[in-house]
Amino acid sequence: MMLLAADAVKEDKIIVYPTDTVYGIGCSLKPDAVKRIFEIKKRCLKQPLSIACSSMDMAADYAVFTPEESRFIKSNILKPYTFIAIKKESVPDIVTSGRDTVGIRIPNHRVVKEIIETAGMPIITSSANISGGAPPVSFQDICDEIMAASDMAVDSGRCRVGKPSRVVDLRSKRILRESR
Numbered sequence: 303m304m305l306l307a308a309d310a311v312k313e314d315k316i317i318v319y320p321t322d323t324v325y326g327i328g329c330s331l332k333p334d335a336v337k338r339i340f341e342i343k344k345r346c347l348k349q350p351l352s353i354a355c356s357s358m359d360m361a362a363d364y365a366v367f368t369p370e371e372s373r374f375i376k377s378n379i380l381k382p383y384t385f386i387a388i389k390k391e392s393v394p395d396i397v398t399s400g401r402d403t404v405g406i407r408i409p410n411h412r413v414v415k416e417i418i419e420t421a422g423m424p425i426i427t428s429s430a431n432i433s434g435g436a437p438p439v440s441f442q443d444i445c446d447e448i449m450a451a452s453d454m455a456v457d458s459g460r461c462r463v464g465k466p467s468r469v470v471d472l473r474s475k476r477i478l479r480e481s482r
Contacts, residue, residue: 318456322409327452337396353397380410383469
């Protein structure tokens, strides 16, 4: 199943997948695929998306981290956090809504990590819901509209944390979104 999901990502298809927090919807970082995520979620293009990486090494290919920021991430890597950092040119502007920062997630979940590692690239990560709707905690919570618009979905039961990640701006050390 992970091989099929990784192949779908490499083919710029849309997948729904489990994370440690909630079910996510994602794709490669190719702008046309990312645009589909915005359309499927009915999300405003001015609201940036984040990327999910399988490791700190992968994340360093897409964001710039000071030594202090790297230490902070490493000490919190198992926590359900999204880290806001300065983006590298490898991140298309559509992902970040033209901002100079990007949200980086390193989900603590075997399935999504295996998909990312097998694909050999990070994936877009956003909750698998229509914007403003409740994020799905279990596969059954994913709305029919999201399922119908996705090319593939991976069921891995209920997500452990059951709420969206905490968003931490690494530069200011401020919490931008608390886990709800």
